[in-house]
Amino acid sequence: MSYLSLTDDDRAEMLSAIGVSSLEELFEQIPPGVRFDRELDVPPALSELELVTAISNLAAKNAHAGVELSFLGAGIYDHYVPSVVDVLLSRGEFLTAYTPYQPEMSQGVLQAIFEYQSVICELTGMDVSNASGYDGTTVAADACFVAKHTSDRSKVVLAETLNPQVRQVVKTFALGFGLDVVEVPHRGGTTDPDELGAAAADAAAVIFQQPNFFGCLEPAADLAAAAASAGAHPIAHVDLMTLGVLEAPGEYGCAMAIGEGQSAGCPPLFGGPHYGFFAARQEFVRRMPGRIVGETLDGDGRRAYVLTLQTREQHIRREKATSNITTNQTLLALAGLVTLSWLGPQGLREVGETCMALAEYAREELPLEPAFEAPSVKEIAFRTPIPAREVVRRMRERGVHPGYALGRDYEGMDDVLLVAVTEKRTPDDIDRLARELEEVLA
Amino acid sequence: MTEPGRAWGDAPLIFERSRSGRRGGRVPDYGLPKPELPPGLSRARAPRLPELAEPELVRHITALADRTFGVDTGFYPLGSCTMKHNPRVNERVGLLPGFRDLHPHQEDEGAQGALELMWTLQGILAEVAGLPAVTLQPAAGSQGELTGLMLMRAYFADRGEERDTIVTADTAHGTNPASVAMAGYKLERVETDARGNLDLEDLRGKVDERTAGLMLTNPSTLGLFDEGIEEVARIFHDAGALLYYDGANLNAVVGISRPGDMGFDIVHYNLHKTFSQPHGGGGPGGGPVAVRETIEPFLPAPVVVREGDAFRLDHDRPKSIGRVRGFAGPFGVFVRSYAYMRAYGPALREMSEVAVLNANYVLAKLRDAYDLPYDRHCMHEFVLSARSLKRDHGITALDVAKRLMDYGIHPPTVYFPLVVPEALMIEPTETEPKERLDDFVDAMQAIAREAAESPELLKEAPHGRPVRRLDEVRAAKQPVLRYAFDDDPAFVG
Numbered sequence: 001m002s003y004l005s006l007t008d009d010d011r012a013e014m015l016s017a018i019g020v021s022s023l024e025e026l027f028e029q030i031p032p033g034v035r036f037d038r039e040l041d042v043p044p045a046l047s048e049l050e051l052v053t054a055i056s057n058l059a060a061k062n063a064h065a066g067v068e069l070s071f072l073g074a075g076i077y078d079h080y081v082p083s084v085v086d087v088l089l090s091r092g093e094f095l096t097a098y099t100p101y102q103p104e105m106s107q108g109v110l111q112a113i114f115e116y117q118s119v120i121c122e123l124t125g126m127d128v129s130n131a132s133g134y135d136g137t138t139v140a141a142d143a144c145f146v147a148k149h150t151s152d153r154s155k156v157v158l159a160e161t162l163n164p165q166v167r168q169v170v171k172t173f174a175l176g177f178g179l180d181v182v183e184v185p186h187r188g189g190t191t192d193p194d195e196l197g198a199a200a201a202d203a204a205a206v207i208f209q210q211p212n213f214f215g216c217l218e219p220a221a222d223l224a225a226a227a228a229s230a231g232a233h234p235i236a237h238v239d240l241m242t243l244g245v246l247e248a249p250g251e252y253g254c255a256m257a258i259g260e261g262q263s264a265g266c267p268p269l270f271g272g273p274h275y276g277f278f279a280a281r282q283e284f285v286r287r288m289p290g291r292i293v294g295e296t297l298d299g300d301g302r303r304a305y306v307l308t309l310q311t312r313e314q315h316i317r318r319e320k321a322t323s324n325i326t327t328n329q330t331l332l333a334l335a336g337l338v339t340l341s342w343l344g345p346q347g348l349r350e351v352g353e354t355c356m357a358l359a360e361y362a363r364e365e366l367p368l369e370p371a372f373e374a375p376s377v378k379e380i381a382f383r384t385p386i387p388a389r390e391v392v393r394r395m396r397e398r399g400v401h402p403g404y405a406l407g408r409d410y411e412g413m414d415d416v417l418l419v420a421v422t423e424k425r426t427p428d429d430i431d432r433l434a435r436e437l438e439e440v441l442a
Numbered sequence: 443m444t445e446p447g448r449a450w451g452d453a454p455l456i457f458e459r460s461r462s463g464r465r466g467g468r469v470p471d472y473g474l475p476k477p478e479l480p481p482g483l484s485r486a487r488a489p490r491l492p493e494l495a496e497p498e499l500v501r502h503i504t505a506l507a508d509r510t511f512g513v514d515t516g517f518y519p520l521g522s523c524t525m526k527h528n529p530r531v532n533e534r535v536g537l538l539p540g541f542r543d544l545h546p547h548q549e550d551e552g553a554q555g556a557l558e559l560m561w562t563l564q565g566i567l568a569e570v571a572g573l574p575a576v577t578l579q580p581a582a583g584s585q586g587e588l589t590g591l592m593l594m595r596a597y598f599a600d601r602g603e604e605r606d607t608i609v610t611a612d613t614a615h616g617t618n619p620a621s622v623a624m625a626g627y628k629l630e631r632v633e634t635d636a637r638g639n640l641d642l643e644d645l646r647g648k649v650d651e652r653t654a655g656l657m658l659t660n661p662s663t664l665g666l667f668d669e670g671i672e673e674v675a676r677i678f679h680d681a682g683a684l685l686y687y688d689g690a691n692l693n694a695v696v697g698i699s700r701p702g703d704m705g706f707d708i709v710h711y712n713l714h715k716t717f718s719q720p721h722g723g724g725g726p727g728g729g730p731v732a733v734r735e736t737i738e739p740f741l742p743a744p745v746v747v748r749e750g751d752a753f754r755l756d757h758d759r760p761k762s763i764g765r766v767r768g769f770a771g772p773f774g775v776f777v778r779s780y781a782y783m784r785a786y787g788p789a790l791r792e793m794s795e796v797a798v799l800n801a802n803y804v805l806a807k808l809r810d811a812y813d814l815p816y817d818r819h820c821m822h823e824f825v826l827s828a829r830s831l832k833r834d835h836g837i838t839a840l841d842v843a844k845r846l847m848d849y850g851i852h853p854p855t856v857y858f859p860l861v862v863p864e865a866l867m868i869e870p871t872e873t874e875p876k877e878r879l880d881d882f883v884d885a886m887q888a889i890a891r892e893a894a895e896s897p898e899l900l901k902e903a904p905h906g907r908p909v910r911r912l913d914e915v916r917a918a919k920q921p922v923l924r925y926a927f928d929d930d931p932a933f934v935g
Contacts, residue, residue, distance in 0.1 A: 001785040003527050003718075004796050005875035014803040014876065018819075026798050026819050027698060029667045034704045040697045042566045045787030048531050055781060059540025061555030063548060072545040075768070082467050087500050089533075091507035092514030096528050098721040101520075102843065102853050104907040107453070108509035109723035115456045115492075118925040122489045128923050131724065134581035137768045145624070165768050172742070172764035176592060176625040217483055247485050260768070267537075270556050271546030271769025272581075273726030285921065291724065296917035299902075299910035302452075308917040314584070314620035315858070319629050324620035327582040327714060331722030341456055341492040341499055342466040348491060350469040357474035375480055396552065404547055423469050 001047050065268070068396070069429055073379050073420020074213070074404035075136065075163050076271070077263040079241055079351070080424055082342045085265055085335045094331060099291065103306040110305035113293040113330065116337040123243045123340070124257035125250020126279035131291035132333035133276035133325065136260025137169035140207055140237060142278055142289040142323060143256050144170055145177055147205035147233050149322070150287055155180045155203045159191040159223070161212035162237060163260075164409040170207075179204070189216040189372025189381065197226030205255075206230075209237040210246065214406070215359075215379030215418060216372050221252035228253055240264040240277070240336065241422075242377045244345065245352030256280040263422075265335035275329035275336060286312060289323030351423055352377060358421040358430065365434045367441065371416045379420040381406060385441060388417040394440040400433060450908035453505050457925045460492040466499055490927060509908045510723065511852055517878045519804075521823045521855035521867025522615065522663055524693045524715035529785065532718065532778040541777055546769040550754040556773060557753035560746045563780045567730055570692075570790070571709045572702025575738035577745055578730045578771040583690055584617040585766060586710025586729030587657065589742060590686045591625035592763045593708055593733060594654050596740040597684065600761065605654035605683070611640060613664055613859040615690060618657045627654060634861055638666040638816040640674055649677050655684035660704065661694045661821035663859040663867065665801065675705025684708060684737075692716045693871070694798060694822035697791025707734045717779035728775035742766045796872035797822040800879060804870055807883040811890040815862050823869035825862050832864055837893040837900050839864040844911060845892065847904035849885035 006014070011023075020026060027035070046054060065078055072078075088094060093108065100106030100113075113131045120129035133139035144156045156174065158167050160183050167183065174181050184191060184199050191208055200206045206227035210220045224234035235256045236249035241263040249257035262274035280288060286309065294308030314321040343351065355378035363370055368382035384391050388405035395402040407414035421430070478484075494502070512518070518525035535541075544556055564576040580586040591608065598605050608627045610618045613634055622629045630648045635641040640658070649656075656678050661667045668674065678685050687706035693716045695701075701709045713719045713728030721727075733741065743762040744755035755770060786793055798821050805814075805824045813827040831837040843853030843866070855867040870879055892899050904910065 002789055002792065003529055003785070003873050004792065005873060006796060006799070010876040011799065014799055018799075018802045018806045020802075020819075023795055023799060026802055029669055029819060029821075030695075030699050031669060031672055033672055034699050036572075036698055036700050036703065040788045040790055041569050042788055042790065043562070043784060045789055046784050048785070051531060051781055051784055052535060054784065055535040055559070055777065056538060056540075058555035058559050059535075059538035061558070062540040062544045063552030064540050065543035065545065066539045068552070070545055072547050074547055076546055078543070078545070080467075084466075084496060084499055084503070088503050088507075091503070093507040093510040093512045094723050095533075095720045096512030096514045096518075096525075097510050097723045098518075098520060098523050098525060099724040101855075102847070103912050104844065104847055104904050104909055105511040105852055106509075106723070107908045108506035111453060111455065111509070112506050112723075114923075115925070117923060118455075118457065119491060121924045122491065134585060135768045137765070138581065138585070165765060168765040169767060172592065172766055173588070173624070175595065176588070176627075178626055217480070221482060243485070243489065245479060245485055247483060248489070251486065267542040268545045269542055270544045270548075270553065270773035271771065272767075273728075273772035273774050274768075275726075285923070292923060294917040295922040296913045298912050302909055304909040304912050306912045306914055306917050308914070308921060308923075311918070314616035316616070317620070318616045319619035319623040321616070321620040321623070324584040324588060324617045324624055325582070326584050326617055327712075327721075327727035328725040329581075329722075330724030330726075331720075332726060334723070337456075338499070338503060341494060342496070343469075343491070344464075344466055344493045345488045345491045346465060346493075347467050347469060349485075349488065353476060354469050354472065354474075356477045356479075357472065360477045361474055375483075392549065396549065401545075401548070401552075426470075427472050427474065 001045060068399055068401050069432060070401040071403045071419045071433060072401050074418055075260060076268050077420060077422050078268060078424055079263050079422045081265060081267055082339055084342050085338050088334055088338050100307060107305060110293050112334050112337060114295060114305050116333045117293060119337055119340050120277050120279050123240055123248065124279045125248030126257050127282040128285045128288065129277060129279040130288050131293060132329040133278050133290060134329060135272060135274050135276045137166045139258040139276035139278045140166045140170050141173040143235050143258050144174065144179055144205060146284055146287045148177055148179055150284060151204040153202055153204035154178055155182060157182050157184060157199045157203045157206045159184050159208040161186045161191055161214055162207055162209045163213045166237060189214050190218050190374050191223055193219060193222035193226040196223055197230050200227045200230035200232040203232040205233040205235050207235045207237055211242060211377050214372060214381045215376045216374035224253040242352055244348030261336045265339035266332050273329060273332055275332040287322050288312060290325045290328055354423045355421055358425055361427055362419055362421060362430050365430055367434060367438045378422060379418060381416050381418050384415050384417050387414045391417055395436055398436050400436050402433060402437065453509060455925055456492045456502050459494055459498050459502055462493060464493045464495050466494055466496050516850050517874065517882055518852040519854045519868045519870050520852060521869045522690050524869060524871055526718055526871040527873035528718050528720040532781045535781050536774050536777045554753055557746050559780055560776055561748055561753050563776050564746060566783050567711060568732055570696055571732040572700030573709060573732040573734055575741060576730055576732045577741045578776060579742045579766050580729035580731055581767045581772060582727035583710055583712040583729045584621060586731050587617055587621035588624055589731050589766050590708040590710060591621055591627060593737055593740050594684055596763045597737050598654060605652055607652050608654055609648055609656045611658055611662065612861050613662045614657065615663065615688060618688060638664045639668045639670050642670055642673060645677060649681045649683065651681065653681055653683045655686055657686045657688055659688040659691050661691050664816055664825050665820040665823035666816060666818060667821055671704050690715060691822065694794055696794040698794050707737060713775050713779040718782040719775045719778045726772055726775055728772050744770055793872050800870040800872060800874055804868060804879050804883060808886050811887050823867060826866045827862050828864040828866060831893045835893045835897050837897055839866050841900040842866060842889055845889050845900045845903040846885060848906045851882055851885055
């Protein structure tokens with residue numbers, strides 16, 4: 001199967017118009033020594049029907065949330081994605097357009113991005129948002145790059161309770177940015193403000209996560225204050241789906257708010273594509289990475305939208321750009337806009353409250369001791385009497401994935417299991433988790 | 443095509459459709475006690491999210507879609523972006539429950555189908571590039587670039603060599619120099635010669651023991667294959683440096699010429715260009731990177747490996763540059779690209795052949811109406827100049843672009859590459875039928891005539907879109923970057 005449209009007659013006519021006798025003549029510009037002279041060794045072509053069958057067979061080999069009751073979270077959460085998101089995703093105008101370089105052709109997607117930016121600012125309490133970053137890890141690296149260029153400091157401080165993958169990505173790129181990375185250990189599941197403040201003494205930025213990777217609520221306002229008083233930009237890594245109940249980072253003194261947008265509008269999809277969000281105070285606007293949409297007027301004085309502040313960007317500034325990003329995650333960001341608009345303020349609060357209620361129910365019902373005392377919103381770390389990975393193995397045999405074994409990332413935490421709930425898990429689901437846990441641990 | 447188009451009307455912002463107390467979705471009530479947050483942590487003021495019932499929300503999305511032009515709407519020859527048809531079967535298989543609802547922390551044993559797909563995709567990509575090892579992790583082309591540069595750093599650090607400079611072409615995408623700066627390298631720029639190849643003499647003077655490597659797009663952003671590529675590779679390899687292939691233009695050469703065979707050591711692919719991941723209004727993309735054996739130990743972790751009949755994610759890679767994004771990459775993009783490759787099989791070569799045929803056909807038809815700065819057969823795209831129109835009639839590339847909109851065609855890339863004044867960079871792609879190419883040719887020829895006969899028509903274009911040309915200076919000088927609600931005087935409504 002192919003998606004080509006030319007007939008043999010078309011080809012002959014076109015070659016004649018070009019003034020060549022064969023297709024090969026067009027490729028004479030390729031030096032003979034680098035021409036590929038055999039057939040590609042790739043699997044054979046399939047019809048659409050065969051393709052659907054072959055790929056469905058692969059999909060069927062996976063233990064997804066439809067066949068396994070899952071309490072996995074640890075950065076990616078199985079929240080409900082409303083059907084209206086499908087309306088967006090099925091519209092070819094959005095799906096098959098590219099970056100809106102020509103605003104007259106792209107008012108719809110530009111306006112949608114403007115609305116997305118507005119929603120992100122409103123949820124985070126920030127002044128400005130970009131049109132999205134790749135995911136919750138890369139926006140953290142972006143934030144470090146901004147922090148370095150808005151201070152004369154070359155160190156960033158990461159709370160150890162910040163998602164391990166986020167920390168790994170920051171470390172990968174810090175080398176190129178010329179940044180040293182320092183990590184501050186947790187104390188009983190959360191970060192100590194004094195310890196964080198001391199580490200921030202000569203840092204450009206401090207990044208902490210709320211709720212943190214262990215599901216614990218950090219003393220966020222104290223952490224932000226400790227960073228700020230050391231002269232470092234406080235940056236909160238937050239979860240949009242908790243911001244109906246949790247305070248906005250802008251309200252507790254953060255300079256930037258970033259995070260993984262997946263929980264709002266994107267299925268887990270084995271890790272992506274999702275979207276990262278990046279919001280900041282007004283003072284950072286000219287150092288923001290990525291696309292930003294602004295409002296303006298057209299020649300007739302009508303309100304209109306356009307990519308703006310482009311002098312920050314690579315296609316204008318080249319090596320002096322604030323980032324190299326071009327393609328971002330627009331379609332997923334718009335899924336976020338639609339999901340959050342469908343929920344509205346009341347729905348988003350209910351999501352947070354329902355998750356908190358379910359988490360509390362799990363805390364009460366599960367035959368395990370919480371590893372930490374700090375309050376949670378949708379995820380709780382529990383101590384396991386045998387290694388958590390073994391608990392996972394035994395439970396999966398029973399069709400239940402009990403959560404994330406923290407020993408995968410943290411030394412000395414082999415006996416800690418991170419259990420996540422969303423509004424999609426019911427009290428009955430938690431009862432089953434409790435029952436099966438009792439049995440495998442008996 | 444001078445008459446104004448349909449009446450578009452206004453599109454209220456979603457916030458302007460909002461009414462306090464109106465609701466869309468509801469969350470199940472499980473009847474559990476309502477927990478309280480400790481003081482200081484709970485939200486003091488509710489976020490002013492839009493409040494809409496579903497009917498108006500759907501209408502809003504539909505209205506915005508209606509004001510957006512995609513490949514599904516019409517011809518979209520945006521140069522260097524490869525705006526080809528996006529097969530719908532890819533959307534169907536991309537959202538199969540076995541993928542959609544698969545958690546990325548799922549144990550390898552529970553994700554065998556996904557890992558097998560990724561492993562097979564790696565193999566196909568390796569064959570296309572002519573290089574043995576692939577990471578699927580980078581999120582997009584520009585992240586692939588940054589990943590490639592970090593791989594160079596790690597490679598030279600491992601060899602104890604200090605090299606600090608990356609060479610790019612003056613025709614390079616802006617992402618190349620931006621990535622160079624982000625990777626902490628210095629930049630050296632090489633000129634293009636009169637045939638559109640890298641200027642070898644200029645190049646020889648700029649490559650030495652401080653050079654870490656070259657970043658090059660081939661075919662270049664001029665749509666021309668570099669005829670001296672073998673010598674270019676020799677110059678860098680003789681100096682101990684590496685070659686990086688910017689895969690933005692790979693759609694020209696799949697199965698025809700392989701970057702690895704050209705001498706490139708590191709290659710990124712744009713899955714959203716060559717392999718039909720829909721562009722989504724600006725993303726998502728996918729930017730896998732392929733490398734030679736010598737660079738394989740440094741690839742980002744994890745990578746997908748096969749052991750017997752089982753597949754697993756290998757995290758234990760001591761020399762790895764580390765992770766460049768979350769998990770193992772944008773998996774949904776992999777499913778779509780995999781589906782695309784499996785549909786074509788070895789006929790992927792024909793995909794590129796037709797892309798080149800289509801471009802040369804349009805070039806042949808337009809070469810007399812516009813300036814052609816490099817008079818050669820092109821590959822999958824070509825660059826015209828509106829220099830004469832500007833000199834003779836005061837009509838710029840931007841005017842041509844805006845007028846094309848009135849003909850129902852998305853403009854090409856304009857003012858890029860920078861080495862061509864008044865550049866119009868045109869990439870038809872292989873999925874367009876001859877009739878659509880002819881429509882475009884007719885429109886471009888008509889516009890060239892209009893430039894002489896009624897230039898004001900072009901200056902004032904577009905006439906048939908929802909908005910006229912925008913005041914972009916105002917947008918940048920008085921930035922309004924979010925809805926400011928009624929209580930904020932800064933809001934320009």
